[in-house]
Amino acid sequence: MAHQLADQAEWTAGRGNIWMELQPMLDRLFSPFEAILVNEIVALNVQSVLDIGCGAGGTSLAMAQYLKGNGVCTGVDISPDLIDLACRRAAKEQINARFLCGDAQRCGFSTGHFDAIVSRFGVMFFDDPVAAFMNIRHAAKPGAVLRCIVWRSIADNPFMAIQPDAIAQVLGPQAAPRPYAPRQFAFASDERVKEILADAGWHDVDIQPIDVPCELPANELPIYARRMGGMEATLGSLEGAQSSRLQAALDAEFARFVIDDVARFDAACWMVRATCPSCS
Numbered sequence: 001m002a003h004q005l006a007d008q009a010e011w012t013a014g015r016g017n018i019w020m021e022l023q024p025m026l027d028r029l030f031s032p033f034e035a036i037l038v039n040e041i042v043a044l045n046v047q048s049v050l051d052i053g054c055g056a057g058g059t060s061l062a063m064a065q066y067l068k069g070n071g072v073c074t075g076v077d078i079s080p081d082l083i084d085l086a087c088r089r090a091a092k093e094q095i096n097a098r099f100l101c102g103d104a105q106r107c108g109f110s111t112g113h114f115d116a117i118v119s120r121f122g123v124m125f126f127d128d129p130v131a132a133f134m135n136i137r138h139a140a141k142p143g144a145v146l147r148c149i150v151w152r153s154i155a156d157n158p159f160m161a162i163q164p165d166a167i168a169q170v171l172g173p174q175a176a177p178r179p180y181a182p183r184q185f186a187f188a189s190d191e192r193v194k195e196i197l198a199d200a201g202w203h204d205v206d207i208q209p210i211d212v213p214c215e216l217p218a219n220e221l222p223i224y225a226r227r228m229g230g231m232e233a234t235l236g237s238l239e240g241a242q243s244s245r246l247q248a249a250l251d252a253e254f255a256r257f258v259i260d261d262v263a264r265f266d267a268a269c270w271m272v273r274a275t276c277p278s279c280s
Helices: 002-013 015-021 023-042 058-066 080-093 129-139 158-171 190-199 218-227 231-236 240-257
Strands: 048-052 072-077 097-101 114-120 140-151 203-217 262-275
Touching: 015 023, 015 080, 023 058, 023 114, 023 140, 023 203, 023 218, 023 262, 048 058, 048 129, 058 072, 058 080, 058 097, 058 114, 072 080, 080 097, 114 129, 129 140, 129 190, 158 240, 158 262, 190 203, 190 262, 203 218, 218 231, 218 240, 218 262, 231 240, 240 262
Parallel strands: 048 072, 048 114, 072 097, 114 140
Antiparallel strands: 140 262, 203 262
């Protein structure tokens, strides 16, 4: 529970605020992943979708627009501020989406309610992933599908490696994170993800690599470089000279991805698919 409260405090006071302020930029950056998930789900003619780690609601809103009849997409996220923003966006756009604030590992979802579960980079942060996917499975109907996109390794994602590499260049080598600690690349091992889902009771687990082209206007790149990935807190903790050196290192490395005023990179991810055999 202490870990849960610490995460919620971090997303309320820090990361959540950044994602709120940068929501239009991040929605554009991650729109290719929304399209992938929507295409996976809409062909199944489902009515009730749960979006795990929905953030400001980009995927939930995109999904809800394509559900037939009275179909509803429900988004859940640990950040109250992001959930509030998602609710306001749904009301403004008059889209049939609803949002819950909570930790999907512990939420008391209605049993056997959802036809499909989706997530865009929202399932790698559970402190007990087996318990989390078991709780999510209880919310799914028999035969419901699970479709999640998660990151492969940081070695497969040079664009994402720039920030930690720049920190190491300027501040020296940093302590390696605990293996499989809740973080962006916690699901880098597809074999581990298969074990987690199998232990949580999911069937027909299939995990395939996908490489998704992403774009960010060059004039937005300095904002991304300085604010995302915990960099805002890191820069804020440094003295002027060190901060300047780190920012220069970030700019130099990110510039390698810019072509014709657009930063382009391929996001190396896993497409995770599974089926709920039973909600017992």
